[in-house]
Amino acid sequence: MCGIMGYYSFGRTTPNKNKIEKMFVLLESRGRDASGFAYINNQNKLVVSKAAVKSSDFVKEADWKSLVLPKIMILHTRAKTQGEPTNNMNNHPLFTKDGLCIVHNGMIFN
Known part of the structure; x- marks a missing residue:
């Protein structure tokens, strides 16, 4: 099964990157084959x-390290069912050229 996480920062609140990162890493127990986020x-x-790495490694990559957290974000950790994680099109979040973005389990x- 996969891990799904999201947040919305109400009003003037700013998301706490350390807390979001800890939750994302803890979500790894739901899937270690790939990780990703969208906003x-x-x-x-x-x-x-997104990348074919567990979330504890994903948060060490440049895309995460340089990220200033937005007000709204979805995150996903993947446990492979069908399709190899090495093909990043199989990893989440999934999106269309029109801008629709989803994660699912x-x-x-x-």
Whole structure:
């Protein structure tokens, strides 16, 4: 099973990066095959970062280290079911060119 996490910072509150990072690393127990996050930046563009690494390693990478946490974010840790984590298209968050972004737990069949 995968790990799904998200937050929304109300009003003028600023997300605490240390706390979010700790929760993301703890979420690793739900999936160690890949990790990722997504948010909308100040230019109203979808930003997605994901890799075939466990979250405790993901938070050591440049994308996480340089990140200033946005007001809203979704995060995911993947436990492989179908599709290899080495193909980053199999990892979450999943997104469309139109800007729809999702994470889920399990498999979706079409």
